[in-house]
Amino acid sequence: MHRILFQHVFLHALITGFPMMQKLFFLSLPLLLAACSTPSKQEKDPFEPLDYLWAQRAYPYGFVPSDAYYQALEQSKNMSANRNLGLNWTLAGPTRVSGRISDVAMHPADLQTVYAAAASGGVWKSTDAGHNWTPITDNLPSLSIGDIAIDPSDQNTLYVGTGEPNAGGGSVTYDGRGVFKSTDAGQTWTALGLENIGSVGRIEVDPKRPNRVFVAAMGSLFANNSNRGLYRSLDGGQTWDKSLFVNDSTGCVDLAIHPQNPDTLFAVSWQRIRRPNRRQYGGPGCGIWRSTDGGDTWSKLSAGLPANSLGRIGISICANEPDVMWAIYSDEPGNFKGVYKSVNAGTSWTQVNGGDPGFPGFGWWFGQIRVHPNNPDEVYTLGLDWVKTTDGGQFWADVSPYLHADYHALYIHPANPDFLVAGNDGGIYISENGGDTWEHRPFPITQFYTSEIDFQNPTHFYGGAQDNGTWRTITGTPDNWQQIGGGDGFVTLVNPLNNNIFYVASQYGGFSGTNGASAPSSSRYNWNTPYIFDPLNPDIMYIGAERIHKSVNGGLNWTPISTDLTNGNQGQNGIRYGTITTISASALNSNILWVGTDDGNVWVTSNGGDAWTKVSAALPKRWITRVIADLEDENTALVCLSGFRHFDDIAHIYRTTDRGQTWQDVSGNLPDIPVNDLVQDPSNPELIWYIATDAGVFGTTDGGATWSAENTGLPNVPVTDLTLHAPTRTLAAATYGRSMFRAELPPVSGISGPVQSASLRVWPNPVFDQANISWEQPQAAFVQIDLLDGAGRRVKQVFAGSISGGKEVLILDAKGLLPGLYLLRIQGEKMRVHTHKVVIM
Known part of the structure; x- marks a missing residue:
């Protein structure tokens, strides 16, 4: 939610001294964290972020055109920056907080170099065992990474598959853009094609014939397509043929090569399809397949393996005893089904006892098992937690101490098996003593939904993040942030008159403040619930559910001031429509309030909520991401839309100057890209605006007639939110996958000189x-x-x-x-x- 923190909004309160709340019941940070804590892992569905991110971009047609997204990225690269704006972005942090890891890789001959794949933040490389990291794929079209593979015969040759296979959001639900190769340890990359395979579950390089490469492709999540399956290259990725295809709803998610006989390889198929109103995460297409002729022919393995209610499967081979294989199964609903072991290269299997790492109802989010490279009886299964056996499955124990939830990757170094690298939703953890102790070695890949700047102390940045709660800076440096809220973090507000009072949010209306505030009871809240201060008095607050609630005492008590402003509850199977997504109050007239909804409605009240007028009839039917009351004219507002044009000739930003009676397209030359936020520059709010989009930040100096790409220093990830602290002209940008960035706006005198109003x-x-x-x-x-x-x-x-x-x-x-x-x-x-x-x- 955009906020412009400057005295135009709060000045009269600073000058006239509006009375603050008489009683402040300050909570300790532990209590505030508990108030917005993560639901129990059994209750929290990891698909919900994808539901939210996908739903707003797919509305109303039910699909996201990935080609349109990549075309918009290409167009934005060709748009020059405006020399009068010239934004240069630098990392604001947090550097010591991380995000979801999808894969880790090391070369067997190198104990220092570690590669880590971020679900939506690109590939990172460390040359000192994880103490320091550098991003190496920032110029790729997609920073949603599914897998990394290193050529066993040449540690400088890397393969990267884009598109996260876990259906957890990745780069805001967009498919990947194929496979890329580097022959100089990540300095440069070459596209190898396969642009339409959706997401990559695994890449394997033949240890004896390095030009033979296999890619397990899951295809597009939301559509049946023939691009799913296992691909093979015999020339190092220059050309590809499809080695295994099951059907158009079944892809390949895992892969293993017999290290001594690489003509023997194993592929895991997973039947998975998503629809706006249903999910299918399993079916008869799931299974383990074996080829003994290098992928020319395949047979589905069955002896000792389950045959009914099949979901996601993961496999692993012991490097030193490769006839020993392990597999983890979930059933079609996503519950743990069992762990299976083969001692004859997959010909027959036996179920072992235990091994459940905890994933009731969403085994499709994990599907990972790892066997010690030298000891076939030491096995790890990954889930919400992770468990380990050292006796071939007779006894399993939790891996301790607790590090973070949701494990997706584990690498056990064959040259030194005491060196382990684990990847979860909290980033990278490394043990150098066989797992007795672990050290968090993070890099900045936090998936932020929102940003905030403390008005009284603008060195303090705040943000709400997926999987990692709400954080703020302590000293203003990128490496010094503190967690202040749990769960998945969303909108954060700091009282501009008293920064001891701040508010944090978690999913679906979770809301609390250090003054004891909490959310009102309501029928439907959005995943990312909007709430704001009245710009004339921060004791007055508004929060949106299916209707608007108002508080006059800092969120301690609430009163509804509208009826349902949506088209009703239209949610199905986890996807919610029929909620308020954005609120904006006029800084010029406290009776004017604007509201937008996820089903395309825009409303305005001119009398403080006594009566509401729907003003969106002439607007496209899209998810309303932001509505902004103009800083200078109480009749003017701006509206931002998510989604794509699809088949419609529509814009992404509209402006009204008559309180919603008519709307003008102010998208200018913008690419066809979802717009997530807009801020006006208070030095010239009629003409100078900045927007956050899925293709970065754009700026205009002529009221939207022309736009420039202002992405210098920004990685290629969606920007979800902007916050401007106008006294210092500091602009904060929340990114989904690369943490938070900051830029200093050009001095006001650099854009406009003395302005004449008539003869004045x-x-x-x-x-x-x-x-x-x-x-x-x-x-x-x-x-x-x-x-x-x-x-x-x-x-x-x-x-x-x-x-x-x-x-x-x-x-x-x-x-x-x-x-x-x-x-x-x-x-x-x-x-x-x-x-x-x-x-x-």
């Missing part, structure tokens, strides 16, 4: 200590000049008296005034009222 001029503008005011007065008259705050309240009388006429020049003394945006108003006898924006620094 103010210069210099911005004003530091004093400024000149001049105007033409045709005849003698009484004149009054006032300086007004954002609420229209007079904060200074500049002049009141009679003048003789002609050109008049006065001095505005700005010393002692708080920085911010003001309005200079001149009125008098025999003259019309003139106003002029003044920025005081």
Whole structure:
């Protein structure tokens, strides 16, 4: 949710001293964390982030055109930056908080170099056993990574498969863009094609014939397609043939090669398809397949393996005793089904006792098992937690100590099996003593939904993140952040008048404040529930469910001020429609409130909620990501839309200047890309805007007629939220997969000089200590000049008296005034009222 933290919004409160809440029941951070804690893992469905991310981009047609997304990325790369804006982004952090890992890889001959695949943050490389990391795939079209493979015969040759196979959101639900190869340890990359295979579950390189490469492809999650299956290259990825195809709803998710006889290989098929109203995560297409002729022919293994209610499967081979294989099965609903062992290269299997790593109802999220390279009786299964056996499955124990939830990757180094690298939703953990102790060695791949900047202390950034709760900076440096909220983190607000009061949120309306605030009871909340301060008084708050609730005491008590503003509950099978997604209150008129919904409605009230008018009839039917009340004109607002054009000639940003009666397209030359947020530059809010999109940040200096790509320093990931701290002109960008970034906006004087309103001029503008005011007065008259705050309240009388006429020049003394945006108003006898924006620094 966008916020512009500047005195135009809160100035009158700072000056007039609005009474704060009389009683502050401050919670300790542990209590606040508990108030927005993660639901029990049995209750939290890891598909829900994908439901939310996919639903807003797929609405209303029920699919996301990945080709359109990649075309938009290409178009954005060809758009030059605006020299008057020239944003340069730097990492704000957190560097010590990480995110979901989909794979880890090392070369058997190298104990120092580690590669880690982030689900939506690209591939990272460490050359010092994980102590320091560098991203190496930032120029690839997709930073959603499914798997990494290293050529066993050449540690400089890497293969990367894009597209996360776990159906957990990846790069905001977009399919990957194929397979890429590097022959210089990740310095440069070459595209190998397979752009339409959706996601990659595993890549294997033949240890004896390195030009033979296999790719397990899951295909597009939301559509039946013939691109699923196992692909084979005999020339190092220059050309491909399909080695195994089951059907158009079944792909391949895992793969293993017999290290001594690489003509023997094993592939795991997984029948998986997603629809807007149903999921199928299993079926008769699931199974383990074996080839003994290098992939020319395949047979489905069955002896001793389950035959009914099959879900996701994972396999692993013992490197030193490769006839010993292990497999983990889930059933079609996603529950743990069992662990199976073969001692004859898959010809027959026996179920062992135990081995459940915990994934009731969503085994499709994991499907990983690892066997010690030298000891076939030491096995790990990965899930919500992870368990280990050292006696071939007779006894299993939790791996301790607890590190983080949701394990997706594990590498046991064959040259030193005491060196283990584990990847989970919290990042990378490394043990150098066989798992007795672990050290978190993170890199910045947090999937942020939102950003916030403390108005009183702008070095403090806040953000809500997927899987990792809500965080804030302590000292303002990228490596010093503190967790302040649990669960999946969302909107965070800091009271601009008292930063000891702040609010955090978790999924579906979880909301709490350090003052004891909590969310009102309501029927439906969005996954990312919107709530805001009234810009004229932060004791007044609004929160959106299916209707709007208002609080006048900082969220301690709530009163509904609207009926259901959506088209009703339309959710099916985990996907929710019929919720409010965005709220904006006017800083010029406290009675004006704008609301947007996930089913395409925009509403406005002009009387504080007593009556609401639906104003979206002329807008496209898309998920409303943001509605913004204009900073200068109470009749003006901007609306941002998610989704794609599909078959419609539509825009992604619209503007009204008549309170919603008519709308104008202000998308200009923007690519066809979902727009997630918009902020106006208070130095010139009519013309200068910044937007967050799935293709990065764009800016305009002409009110949306033309846009420039402002992505210098930003990795190629979606930007979900922007926050502007106008006094310092600091812009924060929340990214989904690469943590948070910051940029300094150009000085106001770099964009606009003195602006003339009729005959009224103010210069210099911005004003530091004093400024000149001049105007033409045709005849003698009484004149009054006032300086007004954002609420229209007079904060200074500049002049009141009679003048003789002609050109008049006065001095505005700005010393002692708080920085911010003001309005200079001149009125008098025999003259019309003139106003002029003044920025005081």
